[in-house]
Amino acid sequence: MATNERPLSEVRFLTVAEVATVMRVSKMTVYRLVHNGELPAVRVGRSFRVPEQAVHDYLRDSFVETA
Secondary structure (H helix, E strand, O other), rough: OOOOOHHHHHHEEHHHHHHHHHHOOHHHHHHHHHOOOOOOOOEEOOEEEEEHHHHHHHHHOOOOOOO
């Protein structure tokens, strides 16, 4: 198990709406990130759940330095 991986029982999953709120983007943007494979998600029925840590990792990795 990688150092940043937790047991599944400790993983907190967020809905697409919650991810959109955290990232301050539309739900459609979150769906686009999930479908493009940029943001990992688990399909539950007809909806998606995104691991909270994946959102933090995506935001950290997408950070851009400006002059």
